[in-house]
Amino acid sequence: MVTKRFQCPSCREIASFSGSAGEQVIVTCPSCLHQGKIVFPAEDTASYAIEVSHLKKVYGNLVAVNDISFNVKKGEIFAFLGPNGAGKTTTVEMIESIREPTAGTVKLLGEDTKTSFDKIKEQISILPQEFHSFERLTVRETLEYFSKLYKKQADIDGIITALNLQSYEKMLYRNLSGGLKQRVGVALSLVNEPDIVFLDEPTTGLDPKARREVWQVVANLRQQGKTVFLTTHYMEEAEFLADHIAIIYKGRIIAEGSLDDLITTYGRGSVLHIQGCTSSEALVILKDEGYDARSEGNGTIAVTITYKDRVLDVLSTLRHEAIDYESIEIRRSNLEEVFLELTGSKLQEAEA
Amino acid sequence: MNPRIIGMDVLFSIKSWWRSRGTVFWSLLFPIMLILIFGAIFSGTGSTNFSVYVQDHDHSAMSSQLMDIMNKTGVLKITMVNESENVTKYIKDHDIKAFLVIPNGYAQHINQSFVDPNSKVNLTFYYDPTETSSTEIIRSVISNIIQTMNMGLSNGRNIVGLSTQSTITEKFNYIDFFIPGMIGFTIMQQAIYGSIERNTKYRKDGILRKLLTTPITRSEWILAKMTFMLFLSFLTTTIALAVGVLVWGVKVNITPLMILTIVSSSFLFSGIGMIIGRFVKEEETADMAAGAISFPMMFLAGTFFPLAQMPSFLQTIAQVLPLYYVNEALRNSMIYMNQSLAITNAAIVLVFAVIFFVAGVLLTKWRED
Ligand SMILES: Nc1ncnc2c1ncn2[C@@H]1O[C@H](COP(=O)(O)OP(=O)(O)OP(=O)(O)O)[C@@H](O)[C@H]1O
Ligand SMILES: [Mg+2]
Numbered sequence: 078m079v080t081k082r083f084q085c086p087s088c089r090e091i092a093s094f095s096g097s098a099g100e101q102v103i104v105t106c107p108s109c110l111h112q113g114k115i116v117f118p119a120e121d122t123a124s125y126a127i128e129v130s131h132l133k134k135v136y137g138n139l140v141a142v143n144d145i146s147f148n149v150k151k152g153e154i155f156a157f158l159g160p161n162g163a164g165k166t167t168t169v170e171m172i173e174s175i176r177e178p179t180a181g182t183v184k185l186l187g188e189d190t191k192t193s194f195d196k197i198k199e200q201i202s203i204l205p206q207e208f209h210s211f212e213r214l215t216v217r218e219t220l221e222y223f224s225k226l227y228k229k230q231a232d233i234d235g236i237i238t239a240l241n242l243q244s245y246e247k248m249l250y251r252n253l254s255g256g257l258k259q260r261v262g263v264a265l266s267l268v269n270e271p272d273i274v275f276l277d278e279p280t281t282g283l284d285p286k287a288r289r290e291v292w293q294v295v296a297n298l299r300q301q302g303k304t305v306f307l308t309t310h311y312m313e314e315a316e317f318l319a320d321h322i323a324i325i326y327k328g329r330i331i332a333e334g335s336l337d338d339l340i341t342t343y344g345r346g347s348v349l350h351i352q353g354c355t356s357s358e359a360l361v362i363l364k365d366e367g368y369d370a371r372s373e374g375n376g377t378i379a380v381t382i383t384y385k386d387r388v389l390d391v392l393s394t395l396r397h398e399a400i401d402y403e404s405i406e407i408r409r410s411n412l413e414e415v416f417l418e419l420t421g422s423k424l425q426e427a428e429a
Numbered sequence: 430m431n432p433r434i435i436g437m438d439v440l441f442s443i444k445s446w447w448r449s450r451g452t453v454f455w456s457l458l459f460p461i462m463l464i465l466i467f468g469a470i471f472s473g474t475g476s477t478n479f480s481v482y483v484q485d486h487d488h489s490a491m492s493s494q495l496m497d498i499m500n501k502t503g504v505l506k507i508t509m510v511n512e513s514e515n516v517t518k519y520i521k522d523h524d525i526k527a528f529l530v531i532p533n534g535y536a537q538h539i540n541q542s543f544v545d546p547n548s549k550v551n552l553t554f555y556y557d558p559t560e561t562s563s564t565e566i567i568r569s570v571i572s573n574i575i576q577t578m579n580m581g582l583s584n585g586r587n588i589v590g591l592s593t594q595s596t597i598t599e600k601f602n603y604i605d606f607f608i609p610g611m612i613g614f615t616i617m618q619q620a621i622y623g624s625i626e627r628n629t630k631y632r633k634d635g636i637l638r639k640l641l642t643t644p645i646t647r648s649e650w651i652l653a654k655m656t657f658m659l660f661l662s663f664l665t666t667t668i669a670l671a672v673g674v675l676v677w678g679v680k681v682n683i684t685p686l687m688i689l690t691i692v693s694s695s696f697l698f699s700g701i702g703m704i705i706g707r708f709v710k711e712e713e714t715a716d717m718a719a720g721a722i723s724f725p726m727m728f729l730a731g732t733f734f735p736l737a738q739m740p741s742f743l744q745t746i747a748q749v750l751p752l753y754y755v756n757e758a759l760r761n762s763m764i765y766m767n768q769s770l771a772i773t774n775a776a777i778v779l780v781f782a783v784i785f786f787v788a789g790v791l792l793t794k795w796r797e798d
Contacts, residue, residue, distance in 0.1 A: 136798070175638050176797045195644075203642045205635030213445035225437045226643040249448070265639075 080334060081118065082342070087111040093334075093342050123187070126151045126273050126304035127172065132181035134167050134328075141167045143328040145181070149306060149321065151272070154299050156319035157308040158412070164328040165308040166206050169277050172306070173203050186272060199227055202271035204262045206278050206308075212251040216242055216261055219250055224268035231270045240264045240294055256287025263294050273304045280314060292317055312412035324416060331419050336412070343418045344410030345369075349380045349388055351395070353403025362398050363391065382407070430652070434645055438653035443660065456661060460615050460669050467733070468604045468677045480506040481527040481567050484516065489536035498574050505570055520555055527567045528555040535589075542588045551590040568593065608673040608681075609759035610732035615665045616691065617698045617726075617752055620658055621719045624702025627654060628793055629712040641795050651790065655699065662695045679764070686762035686775045693775070694755045697782035701751075703789030726752045751781045 080095045088109035096102050099119040105112050127149035134142040142164045149155040159165050170176040172183050174194040183190045185197050210219050217233065224230045237246055240260055245253065253261065259279050266274050276295065280288040288311075295318055298305050309315055315322050316336055323333040332339055351359070354376045363370040368391060369381040380391050388407065395402065417423055446452055481499070485492050499505050510519060510528075520528055530553040538550035554571060556564035568591075575589050582588055631637050640650065673679035702719065709715040727733070729743060730752035736744050747753040758774035761767045 170638070170797060173638075173642050174796075175641055198642060198644050201642060203639060205638045207635060208639065209634035210636065211441070211445055213448040214441060218441065218444070222437070222441050223639075223643065226434060226640075226645045228644070269643075 080338075081115070082338065083115050085109060085111055086113060091341065093338075124150050125184075126153070126186060127155070127306060128182075128184040128187075129168075129172060130182050132168065132171055132183065133179045134164070134171060134176065135179045140328050142171070142178075145325070145328075145330050147323055147330060147333060149304060151304050152299070152302050153320045154295065154305040154307060154318050155321045155323070156315035157306065157323055157325060158310065158312060158315045158319075159308075159325035160310055163310075163325045165310075165325060166277055168325065169275055169306065169308055170205075173201075173275055199229055199269060200271055201273045201275065202266035202269055203275040204259075204266045204277060204279055206281075208262045209258065210250050210261065210265065213249055215247050215249055216253070216264075217246040219261060220264060220268055223265050227269035229269055231268050233268070236264050236267050239267075239297070241290075254287070256283050256290060259283060259287070259291055260294060263291060267298075271303065273306065274298060275306045277308050278310070279307065280309070280311065288314070312416065316412055322412070324412075324419065326416075326420055332415065339412065339415050340410050343415040345381045345414055345418065346410055347382045348408050348410065349382050349391055350406045350408060351378045351380070351391075351402045352376065352406065354378055354400065355402070356398075356400040358398070359395065359400045359402075362400070363394065366394055430646075430649055431644075435649050435653040435656065438645075438650070439656045439660070442654070442657040446657075446661070456615060456619050456665055457668055460611050460665060461672050464604070464608060464611055464669060464672045465676065467607050468673075479504055479567060480508060481529055481571075482508050482510050482519075482523075482525050483529045483531065484510045484512060484514065485531045486512055486533040487531050487535040491536035491539060492531045495531065495574070495578070498578075499571065502570055502574070505567060516555065525555075526557040527564050529553070529571065530555070539582065539588055542582065542586075546586070549588055549590060551592045554591055554593045556593060602677075602679075604673065604677045605679055605764045606735060606760065607733065608669055608679055609763060610756050612666050612669050612691070613694060613752060613755040613759055614727055614732045615669070616662045616694050617723055617755070619661050619665070620695050620698030621702040621705070621723055622716065623654075623658060623661075624699040624789070625706045625715045625719055626712065628703055628706030629710060629715045632706075632710070633712065637795050638797065647795055655696065658695045658699055659692060662691050666691055681763050682766060684762045684771070686771045687759060690755060690758040690762060690775045690778050693778045693782035694751075696786040697751055697755070697778065698785075700782070700785030700787070700789035703793045704785065707789075707792045723752075726750050729753075731756055751778070751785070754778045754781065 080093055082091050082093050083104070084091050085106040085108060088106060088111065090106060090108040092104075092107050094102070094104050094115060094117075096117045098117055101114060101116050103112060103114050125148045127147075129148070130146045132142055132145045133140070145164075145168060157165050157169065167176065171178045171181075172185070172190070174183075174190045185194075186200060188194075188197050190197075211222070214222060217237065220233050220236060224233060237243055240263065242257075242260065242264060245257060245261075250258070250261065263274075263276065263279060266276070279295070280291050283291065292314065295305060295307065299320075305318075307314075307318065319336065321333075321335060322339060323330050324339075325331070332343055334342065350373070352375075360370055360372050360378055363378065363380060368387075371379055373379050382388055382391075392405070413423065483496060483499075485496070496507055500507050516528065516530060519525070532550065532552070535550050535552075538548050542548040552571075552575070554568060556568060572591055575591055578589055579587055670679075670681050674681055701722070705715050705718050705722070709718045729739075729747050730750040731739075731747060732752065736747055736753075739747075754774045754777040758771060758778050761771035761774060
């Protein structure tokens with residue numbers, strides 16, 4: 078299944094269509110009802126690091142993962158974004174051959190994991206959710222331990238330097254802070270110079286500073302050309318790191334694409350925030366004028382802007398009505414709004 | 430199987446183990462302490478006594494001369510025992526460690542030896558084998574005297590001999606009973622808790638999941654962990670024995686059956702730990718379950734106190750406890766030296782080991798549901 082955005086040749090609106098790769102279909106533009114033939118680009122499987130098709134996991138009468146398909150290109154940072162219990166860990170652990178899928182197939186680097194997982198163990202590396210390594214080995218020993226399990230062994234000193242762990246290398250793992258543990262966890266997933274790195278919620282529970290540090294490390298992996306599969310329930314994390322995002326909700330992928338794709342397709346465009354509004358009338362007036370306006374409390378009004386000219390229209394309306402305000406701010410739609418749009422709930426509140 | 434990976438894993442296991450003071454305490458210091466404490470409580474004064482009791486059935490000049498020589502060594506303190514006393518009963522009643530009997534006809538045999546080269550006479554030396562240090566000294570002093578006498582009499586032909594007899598063929602000291610029990614118990618604790626940690630904590634912490642995606646195989650991992658367990662088991666055994674031998678003079682025999690029992694029990698209790706870890710997923714709860722299983726087993730299996738002292742229904746329960754057979758196998762193979770009991774019990778332990786270890790391995794999964 079591929080999702081592709083096309084621009085309507087008649088009205089210039091952009092619309093997304095899904096179909097199978099290489100398929101030709103007749104589509105109708107949702108704006109002007111213009112009909113046309115489109116071709117979905119053929120898949121270049123050689124460029125995929127991860128190919129997941131119709132993956133499903135059933136626990137009793139709970140369908141934890143429901144017919145999921147997606148591909149991750151080599152060298153891409155792929156974020157699997159979803160609230161608690163959405164099925165992220167179940168999915169990633171089926172991809173890592175830790176859990177048995179109820180149905181569906183997974184290919185890593187072109188190899189079917191069901192039959193040839195052993196072949197690609199040297200080329201992948203994982204950081205399980207809430208990973209906690211051996212208590213009484215030092216950071217360096219922990220790295221040495223895991224590195225010695227592989228044939229291909231990366232330079233431990235290099236990893237220690239790259240992840241800025243020099244001052245902690247002699248510390249016992251159990252004495253590290255949460256952020257350092259996660260950094261060591263990421264470091265551990267580099268000891269075999271893998272092509273694909275799986276990180277299951279690497280920053281959950283970390284303070285903002287520690288989170289940024291882990292982000293920096295993950296961003297560096299892209300520079301080294303590694304494919305990164307990252308699960309998270311922080312949309313800032315996906316926004317900051319990911320080239321490619323899939324949003325999972327109640328076991329299904331409800332949206333997939335680049336950040337821009339998602340925002341353009343599902344976002345509300347941009348939002349104009351009018352802060353310190355003095356008049357209580359303002360909201361009513363804007364609504365009467367037909368704007369999508371709502372109060373955000375504290376005298377702030379948010380107005381959704383579909384075309385950029387509309388900003389001026391809103392402001393002149395306010396001036397016309399002699400409504401004063403302190404400041405304005407235009408915010409681009411973000412993943413939170415995409416999620417809200419798709420599910421009707423906020424990401425952090427949504428518990429599947 | 431990659432021996433390099435296994436060796437590496439064992440090395441790191443030992444390293445982490447050594448850093449865990451608590452574990453080191455329980456596996457090394459605790460047994461030492463118990464052996465010292467229980468040994469002190471139960472082995473009486475423990476002071477070495479060089480007195481030797483002599484019963485003279487010969488009443489000849491020659492027998493008095495022998496006692497005279499013994500006295501003159503200055504090492505032995507001789508107490509005469511009336512001829513009418515029954516030797517075994519007397520030893521038992523007076524808790525005597527060394528007892529020498531000069532038989533009737535002692536002088537006559539020596540005199541006859543000048544004409545009859547086949548004439549021989551044996552003195553009998555009864556001794557307490559648990560008092561190795563003192564009785565050894567007494568015995569060697571007496572044999573030296575006899576040898577010197579033989580030299581003078583006949584240029585070294587053995588006219589006077591010394592036959593030895595243990596004063597207690599059935600009764601051993603408490604510490605002899607205790608040390609094998611302590612070894613069995615410590616091996617059980619180490620194996621059960623170690624195996625529970627690997628199957629609950631390592632699972633929760635994602636270590637098993639991580640390993641599943643690395644090239645190490647489950648057999649390599651199990652082999653590495655069992656090698657480490659055997660290292661611990663033999664280390665504890667060595668230390669317990671060292672304390673037993675050096676401090677309490679326990680007489681220990683290192684036999685193949687003893688080694689076999691130590692190896693089998695390491696597997697046996699690791700298997701039990703795996704089974705517990707399979708059904709009780711939370712580490713703390715699993716540890717409690719392990720305590721609930723191993724603690725009563727420690728008392729009921731005759732680890733610290735002989736089963737004979739317990740009511741008969743408890744003795745019946747002991748028959749189904751693996752630790753009971755471990756204790757019996759160790760005692761008989763290293764202390765009591767009852768070969769047939771050693772073989773039977775070691776075989777039972779081996780069978781238990783195979784059953785529990787195989788069940789443990791089969792029941793434990795690395796993969797998640
Ligand atoms: N072994 C299992 N047995 C039964 N149900 C399970 C099992 N593992 C997961 N589930 C259920 O499947 C659903 C998805 O769980 P999963 O752990 O994949 O979610 P997640 O997206 O990783 O959540 P989180 O952000 O909390 O890690 C949840 O409802 C969970 O309770
Ligand atoms: Mg998860």
